[in-house]
Structure formats: structure tokens, C-alpha cells
Amino acid sequence: MVPLLNIPRKEVSLRPELLYLANHLAFHSSDLFCLDDIPSSLSPSQTHFVLVDHNVLQGDLGKKFPPSHISAIIDHHVDEGTAPTCKPRIITTSGSCCSLVSEFFRERWDGLHLPTEINAQLAKLALAPILDDTSNLQHRVTPADVAAVTHLVKKCLGKSVEATSSSSSSSSPSTTENSTFSQEDFYKSIQRAKLALDHMSLSDLLKKDYKEWIDPSNNVKLGISSVPKSLYWLIQRESDSHERKKEVKEEEGEKNNTRNNSENFTNNNLSSFNSTLKSWSTERSLDIVAIMTRDSTGQEDADFTRDLFIWGVTDKAKNITSRLLDLEKENAELGLEKWDGEDEFHIESHDRHAWRQNRIEKSRKQVAPYLRDVISKL
Numbered sequence: 378m379v380p381l382l383n384i385p386r387k388e389v390s391l392r393p394e395l396l397y398l399a400n401h402l403a404f405h406s407s408d409l410f411c412l413d414d415i416p417s418s419l420s421p422s423q424t425h426f427v428l429v430d431h432n433v434l435q436g437d438l439g440k441k442f443p444p445s446h447i448s449a450i451i452d453h454h455v456d457e458g459t460a461p462t463c464k465p466r467i468i469t470t471s472g473s474c475c476s477l478v479s480e481f482f483r484e485r486w487d488g489l490h491l492p493t494e495i496n497a498q499l500a501k502l503a504l505a506p507i508l509d510d511t512s513n514l515q516h517r518v519t520p521a522d523v524a525a526v527t528h529l530v531k532k533c534l535g536k537s538v539e540a541t542s543s544s545s546s547s548s549s550p551s552t553t554e555n556s557t558f559s560q561e562d563f564y565k566s567i568q569r570a571k572l573a574l575d576h577m578s579l580s581d582l583l584k585k586d587y588k589e590w591i592d593p594s595n596n597v598k599l600g601i602s603s604v605p606k607s608l609y610w611l612i613q614r615e616s617d618s619h620e621r622k623k624e625v626k627e628e629e630g631e632k633n634n635t636r637n638n639s640e641n642f643t644n645n646n647l648s649s650f651n652s653t654l655k656s657w658s659t660e661r662s663l664d665i666v667a668i669m670t671r672d673s674t675g676q677e678d679a680d681f682t683r684d685l686f687i688w689g690v691t692d693k694a695k696n697i698t699s700r701l702l703d704l705e706k707e708n709a710e711l712g713l714e715k716w717d718g719e720d721e722f723h724i725e726s727h728d729r730h731a732w733r734q735n736r737i738e739k740s741r742k743q744v745a746p747y748l749r750d751v752i753s754k755l
């Protein structure tokens with residue numbers, strides 16, 4: 378069995394928190410096995426997959442391998458019903474999928490009696506995504522997450538945890554405590570690494586945390602990018618870089634080019650953002666481009682805001698925003714309100730829209746099935 382990252386190798390660098398963790402835990406990102414490392418000689422009949430954090434084979438793997446090649450699933454997304462007889466098939470609610478994974482292995486892991494330092498390294502590897510997914514146990518927390526963090530932190534501290542699960546054996550290899558581990562500091566270091574995004578281009582940020590779906594009835598393809606910054610930050614940054622390029626060009630020309638035409642200025646502001654999204658939609662053959670943001674800068678520790686941007690790029694999808702607006706008027710499922718950058722950037726048009734999403738507890742895990750339902754009725 379080989380652990381496989383479900384991304385091409387060039388996208389590893391889009392996850393600075395992963396690179397931080399690799400560094401911190403003394404392994405190298407080149408040690409990780411990625412999609413493009415799968416040899417073409419691999420015999421499909423002898424290949425099986427254990428899916429974690431998703432429950433359907435995606436992309437090229439999904440095209441190449443039927444669901445019968447899925448041998449196990451541990452996930453916390455909406456159950457798509459694939460591979461109904463695989464074992465284990467654990468699909469249940471939790472803040473982090475990694476909590477379910479560590480729950481599944483808990484007893485077996487404890488039974489291995491590994492050296493304290495190895496236990497601590499493995500525990501940090503499992504703890505990082507749980508703290509990230511639950512904002513250090515402050516959002517979307519379930520009992521499974523609390524139990525996993527409790528168990529893993531003990532291992533990070535070098536504590537023996539066998540005593541609680543078994544009274545017969547006291548063969549703990551070591552009880553040396555490493556009291557230097559702080560859950561809070563560990564979480565903050567991961568967040569710092571994760572938010573160091575200034576060097577990433579908009580197209581990199583769209584790719585970074587991306588999922589797509591095709592509606593089986595009308596073939597409309599939806600792609601949702603999650604970005605850990607605000608929509609304003611994304612657009613402002615594009616308009617800044619556009620303005621900088623323009624200024625350089627204008628340097629030789631007339632200097633008296635003041636921005637007295639606000640209409641023109643606004644269009645220019647959005648042009649770089651628009652053209653990047655257009656290329657993104659072409660590259661992925663998307664009918665609908667969606668961006669969900671989650672921004673915690675300038676907020677209290679655990680608070681954050683969400684924005685939602687949707688663009689129905691093709692003719693068959695251009696009504697998506699008006700359908701969504703109609704639905705929101707009825708049920709306010711996402712708590713969509715006016716996006717605070719609208720006055721400055723005028724994103725709104727007949728086929729696209731940006732909102733502040735007030736129901737921040739609705740992440741892509743809830744928003745995607747909701748949008749897919751709207752799309753199935755387009």
C-alpha cells in the first residue's frame with residue numbers, strides 16, 4: 378500500500394503548510410507520492426484504492442478505474458453511494474476526515490508500541506490537518522475530533538496512552554515526556570505557513586484547493602476553488618498588478634493621465650481578474666466558475682468571514698446566479714448578502730455575482746451539494 382497525494386507534483390508547492398510540516402517532521406516533499414508518479418505500466422486489474430477525504434475516484438483516476446477498484450473509504454463528505462460494499466466504509470460527519478482515520482487506527486497504533494519519538498512524529502502528522510480543519514477545535518467540532526486530538530496530543534507529548542485501553546499489559550516502551558509540545562503553538566505555525574500566499578498567482582490560488590463536478594443530467598460542469606483570503610484581497614491584488622503594469626507602460630507616454638473616468642478605471646481594475654478566470658474556465662472546460670473564500674485576517678482568533686463568487690460562463694449555465702438568488706429569497710440557506718467590494722468593483726452582471734456569505738458554518742462540503750442541486754434544475 379502506497380500513500381498517494383491526489384494532486385500532480387507541481388501543485389505540492391501550492392500547499393505551503395504541507396511543506397512546513399514536511400520540514401518540521403524531517404521528511405521531504407519529494408518523498409510524497411503524487412498523481413504523476415503513478416507508473417503507466419500499472420496494471421488496472423491489480424490496483425485498488427483506499428479513499429480518504431473523498432468518496433468517489435476523481436479526475437483521470439475516475440475515468441480509468443471503475444468503482445469496483447475502491448477497496449475502502451474513510452470520509453466526511455456527502456455519501457455519493459459508490460462502492461457500497463467496500464470495507465471499511467466509514468462515511469460520517471466530523472470536522473476533519475483525519476479524526477476518523479486516527480479513530481480507525483487508534484487501537485492498532487497503540488498496540489504497535491512504537492518508540493516515543495516516532496509516535497510523536499506520526500501524531501503531529503495526523504494532528505495538523507485536524508487542527509487546521511477545526512480551527513484548533515473551535516469550528517465544526519464533533520466528538521470524534523475532540524477524541525482524536527486528545528489522543529494525538531498525548532502522543533506528541535510522549536505520554537503512554539496504553540494504560541487507558543488495556544490494564545493487562547504495562548509494556549510501554551518509554552514514558553519520557555516531551556513537555557515542549559504546545560498544541561496552540563503548533564496550530565499557529567501551521568496557520569502562518571498556510572497564509573503565506575502573497576507570492577502565489579491568482580491561477581495558482583484557484584488551483585490550490587479545487588474540486589469539480591459534472592451534472593449527470595445536463596452535463597453542466599461546476600468547479601469550486603476555496604481560497605483562505607477574502608474576495609476583496611484577491612481582486613484588489615489583481616487590480617494592483619494590472620495598475621502597476623499599466624503605469625510602467627505609461628511612463629514613457631503622457632504623465633497627465635489622471636483617473637477621472639471612473640467607469641473606465643473600474644473596468645481596468647477587473648480586467649486582469651476576468652481574463653485569469655476566463656482562461657481558468659477554458660483550461661478546465663468549466664460551465665460554472667465558483668470561488669469560496671474564508672478570511673480570518675483582522676478578526677478575533679476563531680472568527681472569519683466568507684464570500685462567494687459565481688460565474689455562469691457558458692450559455693447553458695448563465696442563469697445559475699439568478700436561480701440561486703431566487704432560492705435564497707425563499708430559504709436563506711447560505712445567508713447571502715451584498716458583497717462589500719461591489720461598489721468599488723462592480724462584479725455583478727446577468728451571469729455573475731459576488732456575495733458575502735453570512736452563514737459561515739456552510740463550507741464547500743455543504744455549498745457544493747446545494748449548488749449541484751440548483752444546477753441539476755437549470
Ligand SMILES: [Mn+2]
Nearest residue numbers: 430453473474
Ligand atoms: Mn476534509
